[in-house]
Amino acid sequence: MRFHHLDLNLLVALDVLLEEQNITRTAERLHMTQSATSGVLGRLRTFFEDELLVQVGRRMQPTPYALELAGPVREVLLTIRSSITARRVFDPAASKRHFRLVTSDYLISVLFAQVIQRIHRQAPGVTFEMLSPGDNSSELLIRGEVDLMIVPERYRIDDHPAQLLFEEDHVCVVWRDNPEVGDSLSLEQYLAMGHISVGFGRNRHLSIEDWIMNQYGVKRRLEVITNDFNTLAQLLVGTPRLATMHRRLAQLYARYLPLRILPTPMKIPLMGEYMLWHRSMDGDPMLKWLRGRIRDCIQDIDLPVT
Structure with missing residues (x-):
């Protein structure tokens, strides 16, 4: 597909090139040869009239213009994924969706062990990958590489939706x-x-x-x-x-x-645990369904025993 003489498939390659800043790793991720990947970079340089990535010692470094392009390119790809190529048919029982979540081992123990059991009964084809919180967790969500983060309030990200899941003391x-x-x-x-x-x-x-x-x-x-x-x-x-x-x-x-x-000898404020997701995925029916199942589960867990 071309837009203003740009092959939109090249944007996928540009996104990976700007992330990896390395021809070999980019080629591996795109399942291309190194020579073909170098050729793609050459076509991108011709279209944008900019070197985009320049060799500095043993590393490739993005130019100032490439850094300007990184955000818009990622936004375009996320919009295509969520609005155009994503299936709109909503059938959890038949879904083969793979969710990538950032969440702590604390939440896996007190919440997600039960969430995954319930979802397996309702949607046996849905799979999960749990990633531990780290220094780059926010970047993973901003880049659309994870579907959901469940983190304390201080880790909320501006311009992306968030919903309070529960409070903890x-x-x-x-x-x-x-x-x-x-x-x-x-x-x-x-x-x-x-x-x-x-x-x-x-x-x-x-x-x-x-x-x-x-x-x-x-x-x-x-x-x-x-x-x-x-x-x-x-x-x-x-x-x-x-x-x-x-x-x-x-x-x-x-x-x-x-x-x-x-009890603690001082009053520690309640900690709010929030669900965060990329704004481009706000209308994704399966992600919305998953958030609902997580909310249902924490409410059931917290019901008083009678």
């Missing part, structure tokens, strides 16, 4: 036989104890560290930093340490491990 968790802790914790005791926390990404972002610093101007004594929420409870057993955890996850693990759950 935090509790303190200790080993049931910890001799240093009674039925409650003072702030002084909380700060004096050794803590186990979770760090994410290259910068080792800690779960509630920013809030404690901003509120009290103090640091916890971190003795163990793990890389996921599910290991927090396991690392507490047999130690005098303390972890500050999501209440739902703490209650889940307290069923299986010798743990005690205590």
Whole structure:
């Protein structure tokens, strides 16, 4: 298909070239030879009258004009995918849709284990890929490479839809036989104890560290930093340490491990967990259906036991 003498298939190649900035990797992703990929780059340079990618040492670096093109090109491709090529027939039971989601192991444990069970009964052909949150998670959503992100409110992305899924509070968790802790914790005791926390990404972002610093101007004594929420409870057993955890996850693990759950000595604000998706996918019927099933599931989980 051509538009103003531009083969629109070349936009797909341009998008990958600007992301990879490497002929070999681009060729692999496009299932083309390196020579054919170099030829595509040559045609793009001719059309746009710009080098687009220039060799700097061993790397290819995008020109200023190429950087200007990157966003609009990605938007065009996302619009084509969501508005033109996506099937409008809505039949979850027959769907073979593959969803890519960014979500923490905490949410997989307390929510998505049940979501996936339910969806398998209603739409057995639907498959999932769960990606851990990282430094590039927002970029993945902006580029349309993931269908949905479920993250705390502070990670919402401007200009893309978001919906509050639920609110979560935090509790303190200790080993049931910890001799240093009674039925409650003072702030002084909380700060004096050794803590186990979770760090994410290259910068080792800690779960509630920013809030404690901003509120009290103090640091916890971190003795163990793990890389996921599910290991927090396991690392507490047999130690005098303390972890500050999501209440739902703490209650889940307290069923299986010798743990005690205590209120935090300071009031930590409720944490809102939001679903985020690319604005071009706002009308996608299968994605809308998935969001509805996730909402239904968290509401059922939170129903009081009678």
